[in-house]
Amino acid sequence: MEYSHEDGELVNQPIGYWTWAANKTLTAYVRGRLAAIGITQPQWWVLHQALHSENGVTREEVISSHQANLDVGAGMAPDLDLLVERMLLVSDADGRLHITDEGRALHQHAAETQQASRRQVHAGVPDEEYLITLKVLQRMIRNAGGDVSPD
Secondary structure: OOOOOOHHHHOOOOHHHHHHHHHHHHHHHHHHHHHOOOOOHHHHHHHHHHHOOOOOEOHHHHHHHOOOOOOOHHHHHHHHHHHHHOOOEEEOOOOOEEEOHHHHHHHHHHHHHHHHHHHHHOOOOOHHHHHHHHHHHHHHHHHOOOOOOOO
16 A cells, blocks of 8 residues: 555644545545435435334434534434435324335445445455554544543
8 A cells, every 4th residue: 555655754644634534535435325326324324213213213313313423413404304205204193203115225225335335445454453543533532632432
């Protein structure tokens, strides 16, 4: 693998730039792959949440649970509306959203797309290196006063 700088220079590169570049590149990659099958990343999150909810979900529950996901939060309302319009989710008498059979099929296709994307992005990156990378990033976040506790 060819890197941007020699090790002596790379070690002095700003982590903020490289985490931003990684986020920008990987988010565009994942969102592009999902768009190719007719779904946005936030819509994928909603379908996933609805699929795994025994009693369906409310709009408020969906929005609240995704407040931290790439800053989408309340901006998910249009995605929810589109999922209902496309009959991928249906609302019951109590206003709870449930995934339809068509929604399940799209969710499955999206899950397969996400798995393929992960394989592509992780190619040549052993799990041990990936784990170290995440732990180092979490340590740096804590060092900067951030919170890495699970939601």
